[in-house]
Every structure is written in structure tokens, then in C-alpha cells.
Amino acid sequence: MISTTSTPTTPPTLVQITCNATSYYDFCVSSLQSQPDSPKAVDVKGLSSLAVTIAISNATNTSTFAASLADATSTKPPLRSVLRSCATKYRDARQALQWSLDALAADSYDYAFVHVSAAAEYPNVCRVLFRQTPTRLAYPPEMARREQDLEHLCTIALEIISLLG
Template sequence: MASIPPYLLLLSLLPLSLSTQSPTTNAPNLIQRTCNSTTYYDLCVASLQSDPESPEADVRGLSTIVVHLAIFNATNTSSFAASLAPSATDPSLRAVLRACAAKYSNARQALQWSLDALSTESYDYAFVHVSAAAEYPNVCRVLFRHYPRLTYPEEMARREEALVHLCTVALEIISLLG
């Protein structure tokens, strides 16, 4: 069975209030030019076009949109990990899932701090906070490696990949700003 591209997984997790709008004439060009500077062009375009604010956004606004999507991912993944913990019969698995939920919550907080930095045009700080957020999911994966008998849930791996890719796109857009 073919792997689902991370950007499609991300879009399936977007809130129902987000919808694709017909962008203004300038918006697609800015989105495409901006996304051309990123590693994950398809994810970048799909993410930005999914937000109704993107047609009026400048590059800083586009970075903010991607960070908001990363916050959404981190929040959902934290909740997902926390929801798995109570039904885990293995105490080690329960503890690791709770720790993962906390790590994704930390990622959400770091991303929130990056939004604060973006709003004050402190792009270096925004970059640092997004970089930190991208590392928290890796900590979750490492926790699972400490217990070889535990299997890293496939859904967690997909969500981790989506968050890391969103953070990569955000970092690459922030790099255009400063």
C-alpha cells in the first residue's frame, strides 16, 4: 500500500473552519515564489492555500500561517498521545505515551513563542523556537527506543513527520524574512 504524503495527512487534520478560497491574483504568485524556497513545496502550497487569510498575507503572514498549522498539529498529536495512554495495559507504554503528550505540548508552546517573535519581527528568536519545536517529536521517538519491546505507533510516526515537515517549511520561510 502506498504511503500517504504528509501534506495530505496534515490537510485531513485541519479544522473544518479552514477552507480553500480562490486566491487573489497576486497571492498564488507569492505563495508559489515563497514555497519554491522550501524543501516541501507541495506541503507548503497545500497548507497556505488551505487558509483563507493567505491571499492577503505577505511573507511574514505566510510564515505565521504555517506556524499556526504546526501548532494545530502539535496540539492534536499531544491530545492523541494522551488519549492512548489510559488504554495502555503496559505501564511503560502508558508512561512513554504521557511523556510524548508532554513533548508535543512543549512543541506547541515553542511554536506559540515563535508567533510572538514573528509579531515583533524578531526572526532569529522565531527561528530558534521553531527549531526547538521540530526537535520535541524526536524525543518522543527516542523514548520508544529506550523500551525495545514497545512499538512506536504508526499514527504517531505520521504525525511526527507532518510536524517536522511543517517546522521545516516554517523555518525556510522565516529565513526569507531575516
């Protein structure tokens, strides 16, 4: 027998609706919902700020990670130098993301977009530095994973900012 009773469905949340407009839906939902401030984001602007804040955290943590690898006693000089440069590039990305957060607060969505776009490019420089060394140093897998995460976070932030104006 076929039931004609419909089961109530839970309406999609703001996070789900907003993330549906991004290239990385699952990553977007899991990233935004993992944040304690996620329920406080009551509009797309709040979610865009949250996305940028998550990217800032990633850039900060990756900068610290690269610096700690550079400072390890077993790290050889050529690798140490490249890792220090990478730490600087991720600090630069963090700064650009902070400027984006400031621009979002001022409703300057074009500037916010430009700063996130810049932040997304800094980690690419890190990868290129590894390839440009005379010995073509191997790019550490953990750095590659972190770079991809920041790239996805920046893409999500850009796509959410695009919804604002």
C-alpha cells in the first residue's frame, strides 16, 4: 500500500542555501557549520564574514606551520629558506583577508572581493618557490593540503561576497 501521508522536511538553513551558490557545497557547509559563531550569522553578509574569518584562521595556522618546519633542526638550508618565504606568503594572505573583513564591515564589497582574490594567490607563490629551487624541492603534502583548503575557502568567500552586490 502506498502512503499518502507526507513526511515533514526540514527547511534548508541559511548556510545550506548560501553554500548551494558555491563551487564547494560540502566543504562550505562543513566549514561554516563547524564554527561556534555560525548560528549568529543571520544573513549572507554575516556568512561572508564568517567565511573570511575561517580563511584567516587557515592562513594564520599555515604560516605558523611553515615557520615551525623551517625552524626544525633537521631542515636543511635551502628548504628552510623556502619554508620561511612560505610562512611570509601566508602571513600576507592573512593580512589581505583581514583587509577584506574590514571592507565587509564597511559594506565595501568590491574591496572585500579584491582582497580575498589577492589572498588566494599568495599560497600559489609558495608552491612555485619549491619548484624554482635548483634542486626542485618536493612540496610537502601537508603544505599542499593546506594550500588547497585556503584556495577553497577563498573561492567560497568570493562566491558568497558576490551574492552581496
